Amino acid sequence: SQQGEEDPQALSIQEGENATMNCSYKTSINNLQWYRQNSGRGLVHLILIRSNEREKHSGRLRVTLDTSKKSSSLLITASRAADTASYFCARVYNQGGKLIFGQGTELSVKP
Amino acid sequence: DTGVSQDPRHKITKRGQNVTFRCDPISEHNRLYWYRQTLGQGPEFLTYFQNEAQLEKSRLLSDRFSAERPKGSFSTLEIQRTEQGDSAMYLCASGDGTSVVETQYFGPGTRLLVL
Numbered sequence: 220s221q222q223g224e225e226d227p228q229a230l231s232i233q234e235g236e237n238a239t240m241n242c243s244y245k246t247s248i249n250n251l252q253w254y255r256q257n258s259g260r261g262l263v264h265l266i267l268i269r270s271n272e273r274e275k276h277s278g279r280l281r282v283t284l285d286t287s288k289k290s291s292s293l294l295i296t297a298s299r300a301a302d303t304a305s306y307f308c309a310r311v312y313n314q315g316g317k318l319i320f321g322q323g324t325e326l327s328v329k330p
Numbered sequence: 331d332t333g334v335s336q337d338p339r340h341k342i343t344k345r346g347q348n349v350t351f352r353c354d355p356i357s358e359h360n361r362l363y364w365y366r367q368t369l370g371q372g373p374e375f376l377t378y379f380q381n382e383a384q385l386e387k388s389r390l391l392s393d394r395f396s397a398e399r400p401k402g403s404f405s406t407l408e409i410q411r412t413e414q415g416d417s418a419m420y421l422c423a424s425g426d427g428t429s430v431v432e433t434q435y436f437g438p439g440t441r442l443l444v445l
Contacts, residue, residue, distance in 0.1 A: 249431070261421075262373070262423075263436070264434065264435070267431060267433065307373075316361055316363070316425065317363060317386065318363075318365075318373070318375065318434060319375070320372030320373050320374070322371055323370075
């Protein structure tokens with residue numbers, strides 16, 4: 220079963236707006252990762268945030284992590300139609316390397 | 331192209347038939363993972379290899395499923411006596427296994443439809 224929950228399940232916005240997706244998890248983490256999936260390029264790694272970090276930026280992406288609340292958020296600023304995809308948070312399960320994914324947020328950016 | 335490749339990209343089979351999928355990881359990566367993804371869900375872990383050793387298998391991996399990585403390079407995932415519930419996208423990923431902060435690189439997946 221999945222160990223992460225994402226909210227919202229679906230999000231529709233206009234191009235240029237910001238999109239925020241949230242992820243909650245149940246157990247402690249070493250790091251949390253965000254992935255994007257679309258039909259054209261498969262599952263692509265976006266950003267990793269370690270448990271001792273609170274915020275991380277990569278281009279138009281901003282990820283925050285609150286380990287006390289066991290939650291993370293992904294913010295995409297100035298969204299583009301090409302950002303239309305499903306976004307997943309994933310955590311590493313113990314030390315084994317395998318990823319535990321949430322069910323994802325389906326983002327639609329309308330031109 | 332030096333990314334992860336999977337073959338075939340699509341497979342349609344009849345219930346009860348056996349199917350085999352292949353994954354070629356990024357050449358210098360020693361870890362290889364298999365995941366399964368159904369519609370509207372995130373990928374679920376099936377199994378992973380460190381070089382040729384299969385280190386972990388999910389309970390999702392029933393006796394009908396077997397995976398191999400004989401020379402520590404490419405891997406195969408075989409499903410015997412397929413059932414309609416096996417219909418899903420099968421994803422392969424590879425990583426360098428250097429630490430728990432490794433990035434996993436995913437292939438395009440094999441979409442299986444069992445009729």
